[in-house]
Amino acid sequence: MSRENRTLKAAVNAALDHLGTRTPGDALGSEADLAARLSISRTTARGVLAHLAGAGVIAWEGRDKTLLRAPCPEDRFAPEETAPAQERAEARFLEWILRTDLAPGARINETDLARQIKVPTATVRDLLLNFRTSGLIEKNPNKHWTFLGFTRDYAVEMCDMRELIERAALACLTADPAHPSLPEIREMERLHIALLARDDSAMSEFPALDARFHRIVCEAANNRFFDEFSHRISIIVHYHYQWNKRDEITRNRAAIREHLSVIQAILQGDSNAARGFFDDHLTTARKTLLASMT
Template structure:
């Protein structure tokens, strides 16, 4: 039941049926989703923890939307989780089903590129499939749940800026293919580089869309979006394990280029899926 409500809520958001500041009617959503108001309230309560929904004094809800500050925070977490998941992905056994799915997704990327003029709006579906496949390899329910929020935030706001949608999606498809090739190579440095390049592009697109606003020109609240820097994210050294000291290291340093990743824990089987 919870998964069905989540799926329908995501579809409702991504269809553009809500705007920042708009009241969210649980009874209406229950009717649209074909479920109980209790199930909807339980989901909204959980979803509100990430800051996209706010409870009103009369126990109703308001869709809060995303400000540039919120986007910057969510990007940092997304980068950490994505890199962590990519490391776990390359630990999969060669015959794990995820590799065949990755190849299928790569093939669909190439087919879409060949027909980009007429099919560029199909990109969001492929984007969701690729990143969900990678996050699922984390074998961490918190990372998987977080990706649901990421999908809503990014794809919902991408709808606000249609000015260069075809070219934007073409660039993202090419970045995806580079990322997929890096995963296939199991080269940790290449994975780190191609992943960061793509996520920085996604962040820049999100910030531009927020600046445009939901009505195609009404600026969103908050500070102006930052210009996208060419250099790596300021946390890049910590995230890639290049600095000493405590902290999370999604991609372990020290291995030879092209060497398969190794599980950091002795009780973590290398071929686990």
């Protein structure tokens, strides 16, 4: 996908976020207004308007632009279609970690991994170097790396930090009834309900959805250190969960329901309930992780 296409699709999603705050029938601003609001060029703004008009979200006749209907989740482009190259590489690496059964002590070759996730070897090296800071991987000679696994003390410390950061982030999210993360939370509700309705074979898709949910919560705090921690912790937690398959389907379905309780409380504006459900979920996540190490 070209950089221009990613820029356009990201701008479409940003425009949909804005239109979600408007009422059908509202007159919309000019191309220049849209370009300024989204920090894009007028050429890209025209592309966004043309796309939205083609999707039936807006009517565009000359200088007149009108919102025809409220945006829906199906109007949005998926995150993998809009993310920068580095983020897409990280997503592929995370997916590889989630889908590959690696036992502690397993070796990873940079060249082989680059071929499997279809990114340059230099990018793989950067990803592994970043992941090494977690303390779960070490560098060996000749482009080889080793997974170390982790101890119970490591897991307890990691859960302590996760709960501290994510509770603070959720407080930021629930404190603002018009928080910019709410459209993503609505999308999370749709995706969780859809996954819960599918059969057990679909439960393998949950770890990636779980990582996305927790990342959205962390990003709501608009704190770069929270974001960095969230990304690393998702790799560690879900790698370990995937390696231990015991009761995987049951615990994934339970986690989906816990997520939905948090999500729906957020969308209903009930901050106390959201925090209570989230505390319950973090407690379950800690117990599940520690039990999986037995």
